[in-house]
Amino acid sequence: MRTIAKHSAARDLNDDCAVLELGTETLILTHDTMVEGVHFLPGQSGEDLAWKLVASNMSDLAAKGAMPLGVLLAYQLGSDDADFLRGLEASLQHFGAVLLGGDTVSANGPRSLGLTAIGTATHCPVPSRAGAKPGHGLWITGPVGAALIGFEALKTSSGDSSFYRRGQALLTEGQALAPLVSAMMDVSDGLLLDARRMAEASRVTIAIDRNAVPIATPEQRRDEALTWGEDYQxxxxxxxxxxxxxxxxxxxxxxxxxxxxxxxDGVAPTGKLGFEHG
Amino acid sequence: MRTIAKHSAARDLNDDCAVLELGTETLILTHDTMVEGVHFLPGQSGEDLAWKLVASNMSDLAAKGAMPLGVLLAYQLGSDDADFLRGLEASLQHFGAVLLGGDTVSANGPRSLGLTAIGTATHCPVPSRAGAKPGHGLWITGPVGAALIGFEALKTSSGDSSFYRRGQALLTEGQALAPLVSAMMDVSDGLLLDARRMAEASRVTIAIDRNAVPIATPEQRRDEALTWGEDYQxxxxxxxxxxxxxxxxxxxxxxxxxxxxxxxDGVAPTGKLGFEHG
Structure with a gap:
């Protein structure tokens, strides 16, 4: 939403979620779009796509300590609609959300799939990426690089691809952490890129100890693990x-x-820090 | 959402909106997607597209008697982003909604634009298309066919295309009518098609007096006016x-x-009743 943010009066559009106070409730709203050939492999199974679409939105809710309520789906009809629906049902059930509605369209060209997820805050103020304070520690909930290994397994049809195809959203952990954190976000685009975004939003410097980061890859691929996304830690x-x-x-x-x-390790990292969206 | 509805436990997915009770508030949520070449002309100005995207969602809220709160935008970067942003700002201001967030993606191929709109109910129960009762009358708020005339003016670059390019959503009328109606919906896909959908959802027969329908076209084009959409009455x-x-x-x-x-006029209409989405 960077392009839009410059032109709009609305608040904090760089965040992955919108926070909307309504009566006694605080709503968390998020929307992710995935485009064929950009966010998923052409020909990847509809079941996988549905899971990824749901998990990525649920992970945005997790980072806010939110409890999912439901989703609206923007679905472009394709060749494997039954597979997609199977994955949609399974993932919604897994994460405890319901399909509230949406829109279905027919179109040619690369498929574009969108999901709006709605949740309620379990703790206010709602954690944001902008709250990091000098002197505070930086933590991560688990290893990065698992989705990278899973992605390679899927592409080569060898090994376990489930960490890529069945991403988890840490809703329980997010709710437990929300009252204690000064800033929180999910690592969807790569640890280094997302950490830098947190630092920029919080107007601080974040110093990461490279070897302290838990990784799911072999040690020699540590740098890749730190810049690959989709682990949703x-x-x-x-x-x-x-x-x-x-x-x-x-x-x-x-x-x-x-x-x-x-x-x-005390030095500004160079090169690609993660997955930069358009 | 017809495809999805068969496979999901969620309620009333054939309706254009989802109704979500939350504490003391009742939320209305809707999502519309527009695809280049399907829902808008290739090359149509970004300003027009933004207005149409916002107006069509606001019209869904209007039919629920809802007051708009805000929108989430799913935007695919294109060649006329500045135009789009101008139209977005103008339309949101016009309808009294704010941009809450969303997602921006880069992609090749036909553009796909999505908008989720969120509003609060001003009257409960929230009007639905399923409440029509035998013996009740059927009304429309204004003429159909104005968008058709505007569309032709745009295509031929002659005459006033504003009824097509600057569709109105009847939010004030919807809020005023909500306490009094047994069923309500907006006419976005053609009067005859939408009236049939209301009849099917309500399990009634709806009888329309052909000549009583106000039209914005010349009389000899009455049948077209009754099956063209996008007037948002x-x-x-x-x-x-x-x-x-x-x-x-x-x-x-x-x-x-x-x-x-x-x-x-007492006979089941044949032929195309309106614009059938995929």
Whole structure:
């Protein structure tokens, strides 16, 4: 939403979610679109696509500590609609959301699939990526790189591709962490890119200890694991002595904003930090 | 959402909107997707597209008597993004909604644009298309065929195309009518098609008096006006003696369900009734 943000009076459009206070409730709203050939492989099974579409939106809700209510689907009819519906049902059931409605269209060309997810906040203020404070610690809920290994398994048809095809959204962890964190987001586009986004939004510098990051790849592929996305782990900051309610990994520290927003072992990382959306 | 409805436990997916009760509020949610070459002309101005996308969703809210809160945009970057943003700002301001968030993607191929609109109900129960009762009258808020005339003006670059390019959503009328109607929907796909959908959803027969329908076209094009969409007039049923709060046109009567769901001057209409989505 970067393009739009510059031209609109609406708030915090760089965040993945919108927060809407309504009576006594606080709603969390998010929308993800996936385009064939950009966000998924041409020919990938409809069941996989549905799961990915749901999981990526649920992960946005997880990072807000939200409880899912339901989804609206924007579906472009394709060749494997029955597969898609099977994956949609399975994933919605898995994450505890219901299909509320949406729109179905016929079209030629690459398929474009959209999902709007709606949840309610379980804790206010709702965590955002903009709250990281100097002196706080930086944690991640689990290893990065699992989706990378799964993606390669799918492309080569050898090995276990489930970490790529059946991404998890850490809704329970997000709800447990929400009252304790100063900033939180999901790592959907690569740890380094997302950490830099958190640093920019919070106007701080985030320093990551490269070897402290848990990875699901062999050690020699550590750099790839740190820049690949779609693992949907939660990245968050909290006071260094916070009593955290679930297994997490301390991977860095928040500092006053210096010349660089992101440091990896004390140096600004160069090259591709993650998956940059259009 | 017909395809999905068969496979899902969620309710009333054939309706254009989802109704979600949340604490003391009732939310109305709707999502429309428009695909280049299907829902809009290739090359049509981004400003027009933005307006149409917003107006069509706002019209869905209008039919529920809802007050708009905001929208989430799924935007595929194209060649006229600045135009699109101009139209988006103008239309959101016009209809009283704000941009809450969304997703922007880059992709090749025909553009696909989606919008989720969120509103709050001003009257409960929220009007649906399924409530028409035998003996009730059928009304429409204004003429059909204006968008058809505007579309032709745009294609031929002669005459006033504003009724096509700047569709109105009758939010004020919808809110005023909501407490009085037994069924309501917007006429977005053609009067005859939408009236049949109302009859099917309500399990009644709807009888329309052909010459009572106000039209914006010359008389010899009456049949086209009755099957063209995008005028966003509100079609509703109410007790025959209802004191209606805004200027409306009585165009028919609800009957017990007979062999045909829709009668035009006593006969089931044949041929194309409107714009059938994929």
């Amino acid at each position: 939660l990245l968050f900051t909290a006071p260094a002595d916070a009593a955290l309610p679930c297994p997490v990994h301390r991977i860095g520290t928040v500092r006053e904003r210096g010349p660089e927003p992101l440091l990896l | 509100l079609l509703f049923t109410a007790p025959a003696d209802a004191a209606l709060p805004c200027p409306v046109h009585r165009i028919g009567t609800v009957r017990e369900r007979g062999p045909e769901p829709l009668l035009l």
